[in-house]
Each structure stands twice: as C-alpha cells, then as structure tokens.
C-alpha cells in the first residue's frame with residue numbers, strides 16, 4: 001500500500017490511526033517529534049483540548065467526516081511539552097466508517113513560530129521606538145511654543161523694568177533674575193536639542209554628532225575624541241540617521257553618567273561605495289560586569305541600543321572590563337538600504 005522507503009524517510013511525521021485514535025503505524029519522523037508508539041492513543045491537540053463542543057460533536061477537529069487540509073495547533077509529546085505543529089489529514093479508503101483509518105501528517109513548525117515571534121518582537125520594538133520619537137517631537141513643540149515663548153515674554157518684561165528703574169536695589173535683583181532666566185532658557189534649548197536634534201535633519205549625522213559632542217564636553221569633564229570617515233555629503237535615510245544618532249547619544253550619556261572616565265572615543269568608519277558602517281564607542285572608565293547590565297539594571301538604554309541596532313539589521317558587541325573601560329562596537333552591514341520592517 002505504501003512506498004515503505006518514502007514512509008521511513010519523510011521529514012514530516014506520518015501517523016496512521018483508527019477511529020478510536022489508536023496508532024496503527026507511525027514513521028520514524030513522527031516518533032522522533034512526538035515520542036508516540038504504536039498501540040498508544042493519539043492525544044488531543046491543545047486547541048481541541050480546550051474547545052467548547054456542540055452536543056454530539058467530536059472533540060477532535062480532525063475526526064470529522066471530511067479530511068482537513070491544513071490546521072495549526074500544539075501537540076502534547078511524551079517529553080512533556082506541547083510541540084507547535086501543522087496537521088493535515090486524509091482517510092484511507094475503507095468500506096465503512098467504523099473501521100475507518102486516518103493518516104495524520106504532522107509538520108514541526110516550532111522554527112517557523114520562533115521566526116514569527118522574532119518578527120513580531122521586531123515590529124513591536126519599531127513601534128515603541130517610533131512612538132517614543134513622536135512623543136519627543138511633541139514635547140519639543142510644547143517646550144518651544146509653550147514654555148519657551150513664556151520665558152521669552154518674561155525676559156522682555158524684566159528687561160523693560162530694568163531699564164525703566166533707577167532704584168539700585170531693584171536693578172540688582174532684576175539683573176540677577178535675568179541671569180537665572182537666561183540659564184533656564186538655555187536649559188530648555190538644551191533639553192529640546194537633546195530630545196530632537198534639528199541639525200540631524202538639516203545637516204546630517206556628522207554635523208549633528210559634532211554638535212552633540214561639543215555640548216556634552218561643555219557640560220561634563222570628559223574629553224571626547226571623534227574620528228569619522230563621514231562628511232556632510234554622506235546622508236542616509238532619516239530613520240537610519242536618527243537611529244544611529246540615538247545609539248551614539250545613549251552610549252555617550254552612559255559614559256557621562258556611569259563610567260567615571262575622563263576620555264571617550266567615537267570612531268565611525270564608512271567607506272563610500274562599500275555598504276558596511278562600523279561605529280566604535282569606547283571609554284577608559286570603571287567598566288561593569290557585562291551580561292549583568294541587562295539583567296539587573298532597570299535602565300532601558302542598552303536595551304534600546306540593541307533594539308535600534310536590530311532595526312538596522314546590524315550587530316552590537318559590548319565589551320566591558322572592570323577598572324579598564326567599556327566599548328560598544330556596532331556594525332551595520334547594509335546602511336544604505338531603507339529600513340526594512342517586514
């Protein structure tokens with residue numbers, strides 16, 4: 001009846017069972033996937049175990065009158081796990097329904113499931129990052145149009161008062177207030193630029209990074225060495241540029257916040273007409289037990305760096321040695337390509 005070789009060597013599992021679900025035959029692939037043996041009963045899949053039945057309806061969805069051409073569920077194995085599988089069934093020709101035999105074809109789809117889950121995770125990460133960027137844009141607008149404008153009006157008012165009074169004491173107080181106000185306005189501006197680097201859209205990655213680096217140097221004690229083969233002509237898609245900028249921004253923030261290093265190095269290598277781009281960000285600080293950073297830290301910085309690198313189809317390698325420093329090496333093999341999300 002069967003081509004025995006085909007039955008033996010097929011990578012799909014094949015199970016022949018009777019109408020009582022007793023296994024009459026199974027090929028090595030089916031045994032390997034499920035651990036079932038001849039003479040045992042085929043268990044119900046997780047879908048059928050849980051489904052609500054109409055009166056008189058069979059629990060097994062495959063046991064109906066008609067063969068089923070494709071169905072995905074999970075099958076309990078003897079190894080105590082539920083294996084994600086795709087089924088199809090067909091009936092062997094018999095005279096009556098009672099000794100009807102069914103051929104069950106089982107395909108292991110755990111790899112496919114994992115790929116789908118990875119795809120979903122990537123989509124989710126992208127949506128989270130996009131939502132975050134939209135929110136930052138909104139905040140920048142609020143800061144500029146709301147707080148920024150109000151502070152500006154206050155400064156004009158205070159300046160007016162300053163020039164209209166001859167009272168020395170009032171003059172000193174007003175000019176002190178104007179100093180504080182000036183610092184506050186600069187702080188708002190700095191916050192806006194941190195949230196949304198306008199120079200990135202207009203001038204590209206190289207210019208935006210140079211201005212980020214000089215801002216950080218102004219506000220910290222760290223000397224940052226910046227080497228780059230990029231110039232202002234080298235423009236990538238806005239998504240790519242923003243992701244690379246955010247990766248470097250977070251890595252630098254970490255150096256300022258955690259490393260206790262006095263030096264940092266950023267080097268970007270991109271050879272025109274060769275697609276790959278590498279970014280190396282290093283410090284000579286205290287380092288951290290790498291591998292544990294993700295586990296014990298409540299911070300999202302490194303996690304977001306990893307997610308952004310994933311979105312660019314790149315690789316991230318973090319090396320950190322206690323007392324010696326930390327380095328992040330990012331490789332984007334195909335930086336010219338529009339970001340692919342599917």
Ligand SMILES: Nc1ncnc2c1ncn2[C@@H]1O[C@H](COP(=O)(O)OP(=O)(O)O)[C@@H](O)[C@H]1O
Nearest residue numbers: 254255258259287288293297299300301302326
């Ligand atoms: N350059 C660095 N030097 C020393 N420690 C670092 C460095 N970068 C990250 N870390 C450690 O890894 C942890 C996780 O970083 P991150 O995910 O960015 O979260 P956060 O910065 O919010 O703490 C930090 O809390 C810090 O302990």
Ligand SMILES: [Mg+2]
Nearest residue numbers: 254299301302
């Ligand atoms: Mg951080």
